[in-house]
Amino acid sequence: MMRRETQMPETGNQKLVKKINKSIVLKMIRNQAPISRAAISQKAGLNRGTVSSLVSELIDEQLISESGMGESRGGRKPVILLFNQAAGHSIGIDLGVNYLLGVLTDLKGKVVEERKIEIHSLSAEEIISSIKSMIRELHKSAPESPNGTVGIGIGVPGIVNHEGEVLLAPNLMWDHIPLKKILEEEFSIPILIENEANAGAYGEKLYGAGKEQENLIYISAGIGIGAGLILNNELYRGLKGYSGEVGHMVIDVEGKHCRCGRQGCWELYASEQAILNEAHALGINEDSADPLTLEQLISLADKGHQEVIDLFIKTGKYLAVGILNMINTFNPEQVIIGNRMAMAEKWMKPVISETMKEQSKEFNQEGIDISFSKLATHSSPLGMAAFITENFLESGIAQIH
Incomplete structure (x- = not known):
């Protein structure tokens, strides 16, 4: 008499292992497609049966698809798998x-x-x-x-x-x-x-200027200033997720009063709001009925307006001071200046480089790439x-x- 086998239900541990393996397979297809089942099995260290089962599920879920045949290294040509980036x-x-x-x-x-x-x-x-x-x-x-x-x-x-x-x-x-x-x-x-x-920081790491680096600092310089840290290829958030509030790093203990309640915060001197405040104080574009914008200041600087160019240079110096503080703390491979102030790269980049050379030792700058975001506000x-x-x-x- 033939014994009927009963299928054992999956345990919690088995479900977790399957979920982890499925995630590994999907990420591999997403990042390395076109790729075959055999290549996934070899690279991920999973047996072929497991890979085939997980691939079948991913095809049913329409997250991946099969596409033609790959090159044979002896034997049957492998079926190529593609990631379906339009699946959601x-x-x-x-x-x-x-x-x-x-x-x-x-x-x-x-x-x-x-x-x-x-x-x-x-x-x-x-x-x-x-x-x-x-x-x-x-x-x-x-x-x-x-x-x-x-x-x-x-x-x-x-x-x-x-x-x-x-x-x-x-x-x-x-x-x-x-x-x-x-x-x-x-x-x-x-x-x-x-x-x-x-x-x-995560956007720059995946799609922008930070693709090649494992340790980088992203400076978001807009109306205020913040920083995102990628350390050892991981986004660093801190104990409770509060890291990166560098705009409120004090650079002048007897300086301007900030909305945060302190005095002399970095963003009061190196942000978009800082340069707009300085421009207002100088009466730049005061004849216009519309509020002054960073875009207008950039347009004036492009036309050779020296007062505005000087404002960008001054702001760049203050930006360099804060960047140096962060370099001294984290010694990253790269610092990326992003958000709206990245539009002023033309005038700020030279003065940032010059200020950093003047105010830090050569060994402290060695190997560090200071760059401006190409994604700007899209990071x-x-x-x-x-x-x-x-x-x-x-x-x-x-x-x-």
Whole structure:
């Protein structure tokens, strides 16, 4: 009499191992496609049966696909696997002090759609309403895909805890705003709130100037200043996620008063707001009825306006002082200056290099690359979209309602 075998249910440990292996296989296909099952098995150290089973599941979930035959090294030609980057879309939004910039990306970070609006002196309620509208617009613009919109990431210029509450954003005048909770009441997909400089560092590491380095500092220089740290190829957030608030590093103990309650904070001297304040004090463009902007100052500098050029040079010197403090602390391979002040690279880069040579020892600068972001204001929203994509690929499938 033939014995009937009973299938044992998967234990919790088996499910966890399977999930980890599936994530490894998917990441390998995503990052190294076109690739065969055999190559995955060899590189990942998984047996072929496990790889074939996991690949079948990923094909059923439409996250990957088969495409033709690869080159044979003897025997049958292997079937090639491709990552389906159009299987879903991520929303990343950068909440600037005076703008909102949102992108919709596919699962490889390619921008499919973007939106930008200016925001000036709005209440928290008005800004959050604008964020909701931007999310709806970006979602509506998404092409059809098996998994729809897989999540929403918001980069905020302030201190954010692990629960997605904005504890303090001085330049927005936000104090304990439960942004994640508010958005979750309207959108039933994963939502992530992160410091915008952390997101910018991640965006630069994946898509920008930081691809080749394992240790880098990203300086987000906009209305305020923040920093994102990539240390040993990992984003460093600190004990509770509060790292990178370098805009409030004091560089003049008897200096200007800051909204944070201290005096002489770095961002009072080296930010977009700092240069706009200086320009106002000099009466630059005072005949215009519209508020002065960084773009106008750059246009004036391009036309040879010496007072404005001098302002960029002065700001660059102060920016160099703070960068030197961070280099002395972390000794990174690279410092990337990003966000809106990256638009002023033409006038600031020479003075930053000169100031650093004057104020530090040669050995302390050796091997350190000081560069400006090519992604500019897109570093943060791209980084936020990437966070969402990574979380989705590791945790499962969700759709927007």
